Amino acid sequence: MTVILVDPRHPSMVPVEAVALLAGDLQYTEELPVRLAWSLSTARPVYIGEDAPALLSSDPDHPEVRARVKAGAAVIAPPARQGEKLIDAVAVMDRLRTNGPWESTQTHDSLRRYLLEETYELFDAVRTGDADELREELGDVLLQVLFHARIAEDAPEHPFNIDDVAETLLSKLGNRIPVLLGAGGDSASISLEEQLAQWEERKAEEKKDRDSCLDGISSSQPALALTQKVLGRVTAAGLPAELIPAQLLSVRIDPDGDAENQLRADALEFMDTVRRAEKDILRGRRGDDVASELDVSDLREVSTEEWRAHWRQAPQTPRRPRRRISPLKSSSLTCMTTRKPRIPAGRRVPSSGICS
16 A cells, blocks of 8 residues: 655645556545546545555545554655745744734734844844754744734735745845856855955945935844944945044943933934935035935945035034932832732733734
């Protein structure tokens, strides 16, 4: 006896080793498409007649399949293809979004905190080097990607799905590394330096229509990461080092202050100054006789002389003095950490859903 298993997504793709068996006495399980059964002239349903020498199925858990395998039947199945479980994950996310009472009410905005939490947990897993933990956290981040893509599919305006996300990624990678991903890429040879140079060149070409060297930087990231990203961008854009404020080049920790928010405020203020200078540079290039909406020039290259000539420091505003926080007494601290919150009778603590 032989059991022939096919992919339920592509049931007509039969393994080559089983093709000869399709012409003989054959049975099939009921989940297979009718058109496939009709195309096999000698095939009959699994529950009709005596057991045939071969059984065709797409369900490895079907009772008849399991019974024959247990009895010693040979199994012919297509090799597992990389990425099949991703397709299963997409299908599961679709079911959750469609039928889940919590999942169906979520939005991009409501999931933001989960995306941030899972990203930090992935960072921790990378740092510890624990393979099992890394695998789990990568799955949690993948869930966020699938969830946001499925939410976008329901958008009334500009909807897209996970395939569109993948297509955008493939298009970007194909454009950034054409030597490796283009025709004949498997046999192409390129050095690390050449690949990095090509990546930056293609990336700059993609971003040529941006109005500022700072476009695309997320201001929601931690202040230190934000500052480092900003300094990297302006340095690459040719901004002279002396125009970078000293408070961005070193971090001062004040026990009574708020170093995170102060650094963020300084970085955002610096970003505003850079953007003002860029606008002044463009205005100087086009002249006063050309309206800004008709200007098609870009800031692909800015000289150090242009930066210095159009640099205007932001107006200084007096900072509000920070209120000093008195140290907590031990009795107060004990009270705060041991007192249990009161929950009204009959009221449940809300669940945070599948993302926690």
